[in-house]
Amino acid sequence: MICDLKYIYIYIDNQICRGKLINSNLYKYTNTTSSPVPIQERAMVVFTYADEFTSPVSPARLFKALILDARNLIPKIIPSVVTSIEIVEGDGLSAGSIRKINFVEGSEVKCVKNLVEEVDEENFIYRYSMIEGEALILEKVGKISYEVKFEERAEGGSLNKMTSIYYTKGDVVLSQEEITAGKGKALAIYKIVEGYLLQNPHAYAN
Template identity: 40%
Template sequence: MGVFTFTMGEFTTTVAPARLFQAFCIDNHNFFPKVVPQFVKSVEVVHGDPTSAGCIKQFNFPEGYPFKYVKDRVEEIDSSKYYVKYTSFEGDVLRDTLECTVFEITFEPSGTGSHYKNIAHFHTKEDNHVMTEENIAGGKENIAKMFKAVEEYLIANPQVYA
């Protein structure tokens, strides 16, 4: 198995890290289908509590999306540091080449807002399979679009997660 690490997104925003963390990590099962239905049709909490390690969520994608679903397991979560580490371990997003993908997301205070960073570790099933920037370009683009949509919604609705 090979491991390939990429920065999937890095953005600075005027939105406070606590609000972004709530939207992206804690309440995404309610928030995403309402705010970014073009990316997430529904989210089911399969196991556990969304605020705790061990929680498993299934993200279902809308019609026309290149994939049907992915299951994620929270490995680490620290609400005081706005940090989450989760593993995508099941679903057609892994295709035939990936064992899993581990994401580490941080929301750090920055000026009057925050800095978002998403690092992904792609674990391939075989050592001879190589992940490249070309392999992940679509994912990076979708993360950027999704971040922008969430940011715009939170700016337009300052009472949400205030």
């Protein structure tokens, strides 16, 4: 979390800025302006969380299964959770594409829409933002961005990193439960796909 008692980090004009508390109503953003900015004009508070997981599966296979062919594989192996993954705009892989993940009837969340920002097939990096879904979270945030990176391990397998950036509305602070709920779903899907790849060593091997 990039926040402490003396400073607050916010998102203004496409820049992450550090603000120093002057009094209960004013923050001074030393890296954007020399004039104090009224607290009500603050756009967003930024919180960053990072997780790392190791896997015996190679980065290339995980990237192909979880990112490149997700729309086909995930509904196939987890039909009790995900009914389909639709490409709403674009081709699903290029920047600006929108993927819609539809969950089974009765799920807490009916669907989630993700905006693709980058798919780097050479370095196994996927960047995207959630733009619809998880209603309780999106009531409090203006945007949630994710970066998923799959890296080779010297001893084999992969080191997989996921960074989540929450741009909250105003002074909203997200609870640990709200953060872990969304990450828990993603991790569950990740582990199921990993298990599938371990049981099918030839899948996505080429």
